[in-house]
Amino acid sequence: MNANSPATLAGRDIDDAELAKRVGRREDDAIRLLMRRHNQRLYRTARGILRDDAEAEDAVQEAYLKAIAAIGTFRGEARLSTWLVRIVANEALARLRRARRGAEVIRLDGDLPKGESAHAQADSAPNPEAHAMQSETRRIIESKIDELPDAFRTVFILRAVEELSVEETAAALEIPEATVRSRFFRARGLLRESVARSVDVALGEAFAFDGARCDRIVENVITRLKLPRPAGP
Numbered sequence: 338m339n340a341n342s343p344a345t346l347a348g349r350d351i352d353d354a355e356l357a358k359r360v361g362r363r364e365d366d367a368i369r370l371l372m373r374r375h376n377q378r379l380y381r382t383a384r385g386i387l388r389d390d391a392e393a394e395d396a397v398q399e400a401y402l403k404a405i406a407a408i409g410t411f412r413g414e415a416r417l418s419t420w421l422v423r424i425v426a427n428e429a430l431a432r433l434r435r436a437r438r439g440a441e442v443i444r445l446d447g448d449l450p451k452g453e454s455a456h457a458q459a460d461s462a463p464n465p466e467a468h469a470m471q472s473e474t475r476r477i478i479e480s481k482i483d484e485l486p487d488a489f490r491t492v493f494i495l496r497a498v499e500e501l502s503v504e505e506t507a508a509a510l511e512i513p514e515a516t517v518r519s520r521f522f523r524a525r526g527l528l529r530e531s532v533a534r535s536v537d538v539a540l541g542e543a544f545a546f547d548g549a550r551c552d553r554i555v556e557n558v559i560t561r562l563k564l565p566r567p568a569g570p
Contacts, residue, residue: 353417361408368562372401372555375418377546378499379425380554382509385494386429388483394554396432400425401558415508422501422509426491433487481528492517493524 351359351370359367379400384393404424411420482490495506496517503521507514 353411354413357408357411357413357417360405363405363562365559368405368559369555371405371417372558373551375421376551376554378418379421380546380550381494381498382422382425382491383429385482385490385498386426386487387433392432393429394550396429397425397554398557398561400428401554402561403428405558405562416505419501419505419509422495423511426510478528485524485527489520489524489527492520493528496521497525 351367356367356371360371376397379397380393383396383400384390387393387396400421404421407424411417482493485493491510492506495501495509496503501509503514503517506517506521510517
């Protein structure tokens with residue numbers, strides 16, 4: 338592999354401040370490194386809000402373009418990942434509002450719907466094929482995450498799937514930490530009711546971010562910024 342390939346660059350020890358500075362100078366390698374570091378987290382955030390793979394990809398691309406244009410406003414008061422999550426969450430929510438064409442706006446700081454419940458889906462019979470069971474469990478979990486109320490779902494994606502702290506999630510979504518804790522607790526309860534023992538088996542694989550999607554987002558953003566692609570080996 339070429340020593341200057343994105344995969345190699347992704348392992349370099351460049352802190353947020355230095356990376357933001359290089360992105361601000363529109364350095365090709367820095368922009369690629371930024372996206373390689375944060376693609377999965379931003380995609381999962383957008384996917385959790387929009388519940389649509391293609392829309393989530395588009396939202397991530399638009400969020401990157403906005404973030405790169407506004408990188409000069411990044412002051413390092415929060416982590417770069419938190420700053421980016423806030424941008425992609427806002428982009429995804431804006432798309433959701435446009436899609437609903439005047440329907441009630443989903444506010445992340447608003448009141449939660451009451452009386453939400455999920456139906457138990459657990460199968461008590463053991464599955465002799467571990468791999469098949471894991472795949473099915475993952476499918477159920479993704480489906481049940483999609484069924485969560487909007488405010489619960491976004492918090493759950495960031496806390497459980499992406500493993501952000503309460504503080505990071507609150508900062509990214511601009512809601513109180515107490516709200517993050519209560520929504521995460523309720524979301525886990527709903528999922529446990531739906532998938533029972535399977536929830537902890539496949540949670541780490543929910544909404545997997547494959548290499549092809551990662552590559553596509555990187556190249557689409559680079560193309561739109563009109564930056565040269567890296568030379569081959």
